[in-house]
Amino acid sequence: MQIFLLGVGKSGTTGMLYKIAEGLPECRAFSGGMPGKYLGDYPNAVYKHTYEERKGKGFDTYRRHLAVQPYDRKIWMARDPRDVAVSRILYRFHKGTLFCRRQFRAYFDRILAKERDPASIPFYEIYRYTGHGRWPLSREEVGEEERVRYHRMRDFVKTLGQDWFIFKYEDMVQERFEGINGYLGFELKRRAEVPRGSGKDKVVRKKSFGDWRHWFTTEDIALFQPAYAPYMEAVGYDPEDWALADPPVIEPRYSSQYVRNLARKGPVNVVRRFFDNLKQRRRRR
Numbered sequence: 001m002q003i004f005l006l007g008v009g010k011s012g013t014t015g016m017l018y019k020i021a022e023g024l025p026e027c028r029a030f031s032g033g034m035p036g037k038y039l040g041d042y043p044n045a046v047y048k049h050t051y052e053e054r055k056g057k058g059f060d061t062y063r064r065h066l067a068v069q070p071y072d073r074k075i076w077m078a079r080d081p082r083d084v085a086v087s088r089i090l091y092r093f094h095k096g097t098l099f100c101r102r103q104f105r106a107y108f109d110r111i112l113a114k115e116r117d118p119a120s121i122p123f124y125e126i127y128r129y130t131g132h133g134r135w136p137l138s139r140e141e142v143g144e145e146e147r148v149r150y151h152r153m154r155d156f157v158k159t160l161g162q163d164w165f166i167f168k169y170e171d172m173v174q175e176r177f178e179g180i181n182g183y184l185g186f187e188l189k190r191r192a193e194v195p196r197g198s199g200k201d202k203v204v205r206k207k208s209f210g211d212w213r214h215w216f217t218t219e220d221i222a223l224f225q226p227a228y229a230p231y232m233e234a235v236g237y238d239p240e241d242w243a244l245a246d247p248p249v250i251e252p253r254y255s256s257q258y259v260r261n262l263a264r265k266g267p268v269n270v271v272r273r274f275f276d277n278l279k280q281r282r283r284r285r
Helices: 013-023 059-068 081-090 101-116 123-127 139-158 169-173 178-184 218-235 256-284
Strands: 002-008 027-031 044-051 073-078 164-168
Touching (some): 013 027, 013 073, 073 178, 081 123, 081 139, 081 256, 101 256, 139 218
Parallel strands (some): 002 044, 002 073, 027 044
16 A cells, blocks of 8 residues: 655654554655655555645645556645644754854744743744744745745645545544544554654654644734635634633743754754665665
């Protein structure tokens, strides 16, 4: 069985990859790269990919690949875009801070301020300092960036046929596997986790959902609701539920400490990823 797994970064695709691989006998698990990179003559394999325009992995790329490469099962991994935003922004400097130390310092100072008083600074103010080129972004640029990203995702999801299964991150966390088990034809392994040595310490942060309620403010709602609501509705989230935590609490171990550890281990993670890819190439031979 050949399985194609696709989602946006920080939507739980890595965790799902290993749950599938552990549930299917003699299954090879492949992660990343351009679509088709790791294809081989395997009896069972799962290929995990992420949507990322910046790296040339937009939906047109995946559509072209899927038009010529058949898969037995295809899964879109969905997650509440507000939680994705928080996870993605905290993950931004996972490769380290070489050549961007001033940017990281400005970004990190705002995270510390947010921790001390979550209501004092909107989430988008931290987002402004996460650009891969010019920074800081304006408030309007932040909103437009998210609007475009989720407009494209909404359009893609709306075209998915009956041969796809949309699986939510929240269902994975709560181990609600009945639907996807029926689609796959086998049972996912509840206890399967991202293995150590596969970057677990940087991929896994909190394994929960609804964290955005502590990070967002009323200013963020005004900015992000128009960007996220169409996609939320398309994949089954309530686009009207924007209730914030009262009082909001941000724990350092899941924010500043997590960010600091990621940045410190960044060069090691880059080297580890290189050798992981090398191992995957050797397994294909």
